[in-house]
Amino acid sequence: MDQFLQALINGIMLGGLYAVMVLGFSIVWGAMGVINLAHGELLMVGAYLTWIMNRQFGWEPFAALIVVMPVMFVVGYILQRTLINRIIERPQLISLLVTYALSIIIANAFKLFFTATPRSVDTVLSGFWRYGNVTIPVVKTYDLIAALIMMVGLYTFLQYTRLGKSIRAAAQNREAARIVGIEISSVYAMTFAICIALTGAAGVLVSPTQPVWPFMGPPFTLKAFAITTMSGLGSIPGALLGSLLLGLVEVYVATYVPGAGTSLGIVSSYIILVVVLVTRPQGLFGGLTAMEVQ
Amino acid sequence: MTQNNRNQQPLLEGRNVSKYFDGLAALSQVDFAVYPGEVMGLIGPNGSGKTTLFDCLSRVQDVSQGQVFFKGVEITRKKPYQVAHMGLARTFQMIRVYRKLTVLENMLLSRQWRGEGLLKQLRPSQPRTEARARELIDFLTIGHLIQETAGNLSWGQQRLLQIGMALMPDPDLILLDEATSGVNPTLIETIKERIRRLNREQGKTFVLIEHNIHSIADLCSRVFVLSHGEKLTEGMPETVINDQAVIETFFGAHVGDDEGDNDR
Amino acid sequence: MWKEYDLGRWGLGLLVVFLLVLPLLRFIAPASRLVTNSLLFSLTQMLMLVTLASNWNLVGGLAGYVDFGHAAFFGLGAYSTGILMSKAGWPFLPTLVVGAVVAAFFAVLIGRATLHLKGPYFSIAMLGTFVALREIMRVTRFVTGGGPGLTLPPYLNRPLFYYISLAQAIIVVAFIWWIRRTEFGATLVAIREDEVGAEMRGINTTLHKITAFSLAAFSSGIVGASWAYQNTYINPDIVFLDSRTAEIVMMTMLGGLGTVAGPVIGAVIVYWLRDIVWANFLQFHLIVEGALLIIIVLFVPEGIMGTLGDRSGTSLGRLWGRWLSETHEEAEVRP
Numbered sequence A: 001m002d003q004f005l006q007a008l009i010n011g012i013m014l015g016g017l018y019a020v021m022v023l024g025f026s027i028v029w030g031a032m033g034v035i036n037l038a039h040g041e042l043l044m045v046g047a048y049l050t051w052i053m054n055r056q057f058g059w060e061p062f063a064a065l066i067v068v069m070p071v072m073f074v075v076g077y078i079l080q081r082t083l084i085n086r087i088i089e090r091p092q093l094i095s096l097l098v099t100y101a102l103s104i105i106i107a108n109a110f111k112l113f114f115t116a117t118p119r120s121v122d123t124v125l126s127g128f129w130r131y132g133n134v135t136i137p138v139v140k141t142y143d144l145i146a147a148l149i150m151m152v153g154l155y156t157f158l159q160y161t162r163l164g165k166s167i168r169a170a171a172q173n174r175e176a177a178r179i180v181g182i183e184i185s186s187v188y189a190m191t192f193a194i195c196i197a198l199t200g201a202a203g204v205l206v207s208p209t210q211p212v213w214p215f216m217g218p219p220f221t222l223k224a225f226a227i228t229t230m231s232g233l234g235s236i237p238g239a240l241l242g243s244l245l246l247g248l249v250e251v252y253v254a255t256y257v258p259g260a261g262t263s264l265g266i267v268s269s270y271i272i273l274v275v276v277l278v279t280r281p282q283g284l285f286g287g288l289t290a291m292e293v294q
Numbered sequence B: 001m002t003q004n005n006r007n008q009q010p011l012l013e014g015r016n017v018s019k020y021f022d023g024l025a026a027l028s029q030v031d032f033a034v035y036p037g038e039v040m041g042l043i044g045p046n047g048s049g050k051t052t053l054f055d056c057l058s059r060v061q062d063v064s065q066g067q068v069f070f071k072g073v074e075i076t077r078k079k080p081y082q083v084a085h086m087g088l089a090r091t092f093q094m095i096r097v098y099r100k101l102t103v104l105e106n107m108l109l110s111r112q113w114r115g116e117g118l119l120k121q122l123r124p125s126q127p128r129t130e131a132r133a134r135e136l137i138d139f140l141t142i143g144h145l146i147q148e149t150a151g152n153l154s155w156g157q158q159r160l161l162q163i164g165m166a167l168m169p170d171p172d173l174i175l176l177d178e179a180t181s182g183v184n185p186t187l188i189e190t191i192k193e194r195i196r197r198l199n200r201e202q203g204k205t206f207v208l209i210e211h212n213i214h215s216i217a218d219l220c221s222r223v224f225v226l227s228h229g230e231k232l233t234e235g236m237p238e239t240v241i242n243d244q245a246v247i248e249t250f251f252g253a254h255v256g257d258d259e260g261d262n263d264r
Numbered sequence C: 001m002w003k004e005y006d007l008g009r010w011g012l013g014l015l016v017v018f019l020l021v022l023p024l025l026r027f028i029a030p031a032s033r034l035v036t037n038s039l040l041f042s043l044t045q046m047l048m049l050v051t052l053a054s055n056w057n058l059v060g061g062l063a064g065y066v067d068f069g070h071a072a073f074f075g076l077g078a079y080s081t082g083i084l085m086s087k088a089g090w091p092f093l094p095t096l097v098v099g100a101v102v103a104a105f106f107a108v109l110i111g112r113a114t115l116h117l118k119g120p121y122f123s124i125a126m127l128g129t130f131v132a133l134r135e136i137m138r139v140t141r142f143v144t145g146g147g148p149g150l151t152l153p154p155y156l157n158r159p160l161f162y163y164i165s166l167a168q169a170i171i172v173v174a175f176i177w178w179i180r181r182t183e184f185g186a187t188l189v190a191i192r193e194d195e196v197g198a199e200m201r202g203i204n205t206t207l208h209k210i211t212a213f214s215l216a217a218f219s220s221g222i223v224g225a226s227w228a229y230q231n232t233y234i235n236p237d238i239v240f241l242d243s244r245t246a247e248i249v250m251m252t253m254l255g256g257l258g259t260v261a262g263p264v265i266g267a268v269i270v271y272w273l274r275d276i277v278w279a280n281f282l283q284f285h286l287i288v289e290g291a292l293l294i295i296i297v298l299f300v301p302e303g304i305m306g307t308l309g310d311r312s313g314t315s316l317g318r319l320w321g322r323w324l325s326e327t328h329e330e331a332e333v334r335p
Helices: A002-032 A039-057 A061-082 A092-114 A138-160 A162-172 A174-180 A184-206 A217-231 A236-256 A262-279 B050-057 B080-086 B103-109 B118-122 B127-139 B155-167 B185-202 B213-219 B237-241 B244-249 C002-027 C037-062 C071-087 C092-114 C119-139 C158-179 C183-193 C195-200 C205-231 C242-255 C261-277 C282-299 C303-307 C316-333
Strands: A128-131 A134-137 B012-021 B024-034 B039-043 B065-070 B088-090 B173-177 B205-209 B222-227 B230-235
Touching: A002 A039, A002 A134, A002 A138, A002 A162, A002 A184, A002 A217, A002 A236, A039 A061, A039 A092, A039 A184, A039 A217, A061 A138, A061 A184, A092 A217, A092 C119, A092 C242, A092 C282, A128 A138, A134 A138, A138 A162, A138 A184, A138 A236, A162 A184, A217 A236, A217 A262, A217 C119, A236 A262, A262 C092, A262 C119, B012 B050, B024 B050, B024 B065, B039 B050, B039 B185, B039 B213, B050 B065, B050 B173, B050 B205, B080 B088, B080 C195, B088 B155, B103 B127, B103 B155, B103 C183, B118 C183, B118 C205, B127 B155, B155 B173, B155 B185, B185 B205, B185 B213, B205 B213, B213 B237, B222 B237, B222 B244, B230 B237, B230 B244, C002 C037, C002 C158, C037 C158, C037 C183, C037 C205, C037 C242, C037 C261, C071 C092, C071 C119, C071 C205, C071 C242, C092 C119, C092 C205, C158 C183, C158 C205, C183 C195, C183 C205, C195 C205, C242 C261, C242 C282, C242 C303, C261 C282, C261 C303
Parallel strands: B024 B230, B039 B205, B039 B222, B088 B173, B173 B205
Antiparallel strands: A128 A134, B012 B024, B012 B065, B222 B230
């Protein structure tokens, strides 16, 4: 029972982390039609920035958010204006290839500068709280809180600000949004920038919980894709639920399958992905099968 | 126009066919039947579900409810290529030709594939197939374009090519989705005449989705009317065209005009 | 025109003969210093790339299904050989066959699920397959040696490996050249150009796709098996190398999707770039490769052979532009 409870707690924490991670990916896909295969790498950048702040200036990772988010926002903005802009209105496979290439560039550039040696981020918030036989990692709890704050913030932003509403409108119907006078290209730029900032923030939150190295990205990308496919495009509640689900599945698999470790987490995401794609070929958002003539 | 014997079994039949997209009903409990040797018209305002009905009958789409029968055999779960092998062909409203390939190659690829294993396909095209392709292309008056890349053809010519491709496997039933839209009037007459000939001389059955009421009246022995995804009525062209309910559902539509003035 | 074509044929024949005879030149005194083991090794690697790119082209270029995880089949072949040779003591050649069969079998299995997916979803599903396989190999320690990997019996025979990869490259390229002239090749192109139309006209698209898919897998399995033996050591990370799958896509796109010579030219160029230009700077190479891919995709999507007017090629934009415009048009006319 304790093991079950422990797994439940760990799963929720992991799910919360995934939720922040997936939002950036899901919104970019939903609002701009771009499947960002460099998602994990951008997260990695956030993690490395945290490590730099941590090592060079002794900053706590959570404090690093103040620096990382604006930096990633700018990075995202520049990226969008120079590169992503060219792939938005084009066939999705192009965005796949370009972002894939981007992921390779980013990962290897970081390997060049920082070598492949895994880095660790130290935090004061180490250790556990104990309740009976159940341990709750401190840093992950704060991660979860931070994640929730961010999600609430994002939700408020999308619901109540003008830019947020423009983004949602664009996600619903690009043509109509344009007609109504919403400046699509700036909306896109802001959307992307915000999402990259979010992804970078996810990197910050992740950095104390695992080694930071240039090739840590792909599992995150894959999980983001799995969650988004499972839960539906542009559906934030869906993404949250999906993240939670994936987090729980991963932890339970790791707990009850001996010797599994993180590898099976990746495999589970993949299996979920394929199962969803195959059993619901209409997709939760339609238009997935080659044969579909909609 | 051929007489149809109503005591025969329908060639193609949809029973209680419904199709939903995200909860919206594109088709709702439609009973549809076409008999051997008929030329049947399928009309309805835009958005009434005509192409969806074709999609369901030709198995390009799954039905949400109901059954489809071809030659008495249930095909509700069959794959489109299987139905094609059984003798059903169709053209598409949104023209589907292999744009990068030549007219001839398009035709060759549309031949009868039934009973051919993969091994047989390791040959280049057979002369007999090519002869038939040329014959059909000439029959459809675009023989001079046979080496032209399909993508370079005009709209009307592409429609003709589509018809040719549909005829290649010598099908028993052809579903033509807007065979004449966007085609110039002379060509329209040609197409109509070809359909008539194929129907009379070779007994081929046709179902035509058409907006041009004249064509419908000229060609069809029976007309089926769809409105908002439901069957409104069916019957002889004269009866249907003058039916009050039909006129209302088309209110605003130009019953007397010749659509398709431009050869795009 | 006719003469040029003939000259091309002759030139090609000469090249093939030269390649065939190359290792034997060592027995001719003046040439022996040039034809080193190292040269043979390089050529072997290059020929492997040619084969992999051409295999991929069968599914990605001809049939239009862009596989982001094709290196998975390479990996299956490599692991088959690795496991059978190091754990079961098998001789090399039988493991080659097993590797190919395992890869093909897996292709049928995974293809049945993924080949029904549209463009980008297929690509990512295969990428996921690739990543998942890597982790599966890592986890199943007792069979695959897990993270630490497996060591194969060492065997230094450069000429043998050279001939294996040369033979394969020639066979595969010739196969693709031939298949395009058959109806089977034509149906693959039809599937690429308009799958719904093809299916409606009596082509069993699933069968065709799976056949092409498993043929490509079979061949890549062989490459993997051969590579494993040459390399003498395998582990999940070097076998299921991320850049491997990226390079395969890159090479073919660079040379021209769907063309015969495209993958060959692409492979040669990429190899030259990787092992000669950036030989000691792998990171630079990969970065350059990534940048190249972006440039190609955005500005020269037809690749080299494509833009030179080889009609059978296709550009990515056209390929998926069709998908995009269909989704658009059909959405507009949807009842």
